Structures are given as C-alpha cells and as structure tokens.
Amino acid sequence: MSKKTPxxxxxxxxxxxxxxxxxxxxxxxxxxxxxxQRRLPPIPDExxxxxxxxxxxxxxxxxxxxxxxxxxxxxxxxxxxFLKDKIKEFxxxxxxxxxxxxxxPKEIEGFGTYNVSKGVISLQNDRGTSYKKYIEVQNELxxxxxxxxxxxxxxxxxxxxxSLDEEKQRIVRDAIPQNISExxxxxxxxx
Numbered sequence: 313m314s315k316k317t318p319x320x321x322x323x324x325x326x327x328x329x330x331x332x333x334x335x336x337x338x339x340x341x342x343x344x345x346x347x348x349q350r351r352l353p354p355i356p357d358e359x360x361x362x363x364x365x366x367x368x369x370x371x372x373x374x375x376x377x378x379x380x381x382x383x384x385x386x387x388x389x390x391x392x393x394f395l396k397d398k399i400k401e402f403x404x405x406x407x408x409x410x411x412x413x414x415x416x417p418k419e420i421e422g423f424g425t426y427n428v429s430k431g432v433i434s435l436q437n438d439r440g441t442s443y444k445k446y447i448e449v450q451n452e453l454x455x456x457x458x459x460x461x462x463x464x465x466x467x468x469x470x471x472x473x474x475s476l477d478e479e480k481q482r483i484v485r486d487a488i489p490q491n492i493s494e495x496x497x498x499x500x501x502x503x
Contacts, residue, residue: 371413371430373402377449379440392448399456403431403488420486422479423468432491439497457490464488 375395376384383390385398405412413431420426433453437446458473461484465473473484 368414368430370411372432372434373399374434374436375449375453377435377437377441377445379438381442381445383445383449392445392452395449395452396456396459399433399453400460402433403429403456403460405429405431418486420483423483423487426487428487428489432493434493434495436495437497441497453492454490457488457492461485461488 373386374384378384383392383395385395390398402412405415408415413429415427415429417425418428435449435453437449461473464487465471465476465480465484469476469480469484473481476484
C-alpha cells in the first residue's frame, strides 16, 4: 500500500501574496530625502560679458569649521550657540561699523527704496568636518537670516514672514537676501 503525501493548494497563495504586497505598498510611507534648501543663481547668458566682481573685504564674514569640529567666525573661535547672533549683527550692522558690511539703497518693486546689506557669509569646512557639525552650522546661518526676515516682516507688514502672501514674501527676500557662499571642502585646520 502506498501512502499519498498531502499537498497544499497553492493556487490561491499567489493571490494572497499579491494582496499582502499591495496592502504594504499602500499603507507604508517613504521618508523623503531631506537636504539643504538652496536656490542656485541663474545661469548667465552666453552673450553676457563677464564682469570682474570685486567684493569689499568688510562685506564678507568667513565661517570655518575645522576637522576637529571647531567653529571660527571671522578669526575668532566661537561656540555654535553664538553664531546666529553674530551673523545677525554682521548683516544688520546697526551702528554703521566700518568693519561690518556696507548697506546700499535698493529699489524694491512694490515697497520702495530700502538699504540692503551687501553682507556675504562664506562657509568653509574641512574634509574631516563631521556632517552633524556641518548641518548644525548651516541651520544657525539660515536661522539668522530667517529671524531677520521675520523682524522685517513684522515691522513693515505686521505679520511673520511665513504668514505673508507670495508678493510680500518676495519683498522681504529682496530686502533681506540670503547670501551664503560655500567653498569646496579643504584642510582649514592649518589656518
């Protein structure tokens, strides 16, 4: 007498696997890649003459992060918790200090003439800088600009920058530009 081995009905297994796969694809969420929000300058016209743009040294603050994650703003060592206030003071130049950036009148469409800072933040980091420290410094730089934009928006429009319509946000961005320049990573620990 031969024994018959029982078999599983596998006809519906494929259907069940498909339903499970569909369920998990529809119910799971995918993390979106996060990064730094930067707007690149427009591509120059090919016919446009190249101008030699010289930037006055007083209009640049160099922020360096070395391979030991030490932060320098200007030539002085600094804790990251003080960076935002240092950048805000640099960009605003409240006492018209000759060592801080110039301000030049700019005609802003829909607003009028406003003295806009010519300040540029130059960020330089070492190849050995940790990603955590790099992001921490970037956050403080952007936070400084965002706070200045909020202060401008509240002073001139009575509301925070984020609650303004697109036209008023453009005015605020024109009055308080975010000029952050990033150099290619290098060995800044020797400087």
